[in-house]
Amino acid sequence: MMIRAAMLVVMAAAVAAFPVSAATPSGDASRDALKQRAEAGDVQAQVALGKALQDDGVPADKAAGADWYRKAATAGSAEGAWMLGSTIMAGVGVTRDVPTAIEWMRKSVNIDPNGDRMAVLAVSLLSTGGTQEALQWAQKAADKGSSKGMEVLAMARLTGEMGVPKDTALAEKLMVAAAQKGDADAQLSLGQIYLTGLFGRHDTTAGMHWLQTAADSGNAKAEGTLAYFLITGKEGAPVDAARGVALARKAMAANEMLGHYAMGVAYVTGSGIAENPAEGWYQISLAQRMDSQQQLKSAADYLAKAEAKLTTAQLTELKVRVDADAAKVAQPSGS
Structure with a gap:
């Protein structure tokens, strides 16, 4: 941060x-x-x-x-x-x-x-x-x-x-x-x-x-943040992707942007969960919509990695899905 x-x-x-x-x-x-x-x-x-x-x-x-x-x-x-x-x-x-x-x-x-x-x-x-x-x-x-x-x-x-x-x-x-x-x-x-x-x-x-x-x-932002570090090992954090995914799910249940982001990263990288570029792209894009303070600086890199494995038709469908769901989860982000 x-x-x-x-x-x-x-x-x-x-x-x-x-x-x-x-x-x-x-x-x-x-x-x-x-x-x-x-x-x-x-x-x-x-x-x-x-x-x-x-x-x-x-x-x-x-x-x-x-x-x-x-x-x-x-x-x-x-x-x-x-x-x-x-x-x-x-x-x-x-x-x-x-x-x-x-x-x-x-x-x-x-x-x-x-x-x-x-x-x-x-x-x-x-x-x-x-x-x-x-x-x-x-x-x-x-x-x-x-x-x-x-x-x-x-x-x-x-x-x-x-x-x-x-x-x-x-x-x-x-x-x-x-x-x-x-x-x-x-x-x-x-x-x-x-x-x-x-x-x-x-x-x-x-x-x-x-x-x-x-x-x-029970702080959802902390759950999402910890999930991201456990999934990625950034800043020297010990990797425990399975626990990171579990925490990301908890944060998502609380409508926390960082939970969606961490889960998206897990799907894109196949860390702690089966690789799924489409779901990863969706979760990260949804998190970006929730990120009113534009704190997700690494999002573009993960999105690019996912896009390389998706067809134009898949991306079109995903964009429609994000547009439909963004209003339901939109929140001001202080993270």
Whole structure:
């Protein structure tokens, strides 16, 4: 994984890291009771009602849900401000407005200094170019023990691209600390960094250990990544193609791009499974469609190898199949 790709993993994981804590009522009677409390000024009920409305599957209710978040936020609720900011950031029921979203998120963590939410704020600020403030929030998050805050700081030190001096030793220390806290995304990034030598040295043993740890937790990206290394032996990884194929299948079941890619490579090379150029071409092409960040740099080589064994008619049929299936599995890739 390249450094920028690792940062994208951190960003995506941080943004997705925080489920809403408000309870969702069940049944019309519960909804009515919640609405009564919300209308009486109970900010917890306002947030819970906002979530219920936004999650009930009725498009028209999404805007009403955002309005209840706004009422709670205006009344000084940290949860309300956070949910309003998150809703505006995602454009759910309201027009997407990143600066306004960040302002509400900032208000939330100023009311309730939640370390993990500070890390999300830092990532959001990075997306707008607010590097200096982002690093300040990331540091505050890390000081509170947030693994996501540690990851952001680690990537800053690893790249030297965010206004702080490059310091690979400190970057490693921060990443290890985040991984040891049980953060599967940190474990995934750490494993890849060790394997690719971005700390200034290759450490295959440590790299495979952290990838396996992340995969053992059920992280689909880690399963797909580990599968690729086990199938190909890249970066000095020990080859265990059969286990790699099994992991690739698990990642594919979770709709993970890297699972499709690893399986495609296995089919093209005949590693751990019978060689099948057509299926390999299909899986790799499907992975490319899912790869919004264009991280699959070696895909063209594997596709060319498969194409050399396919007829024009086969390729035409495969392209139709990919076109038909791409919309079903398309996902933003942070890998």
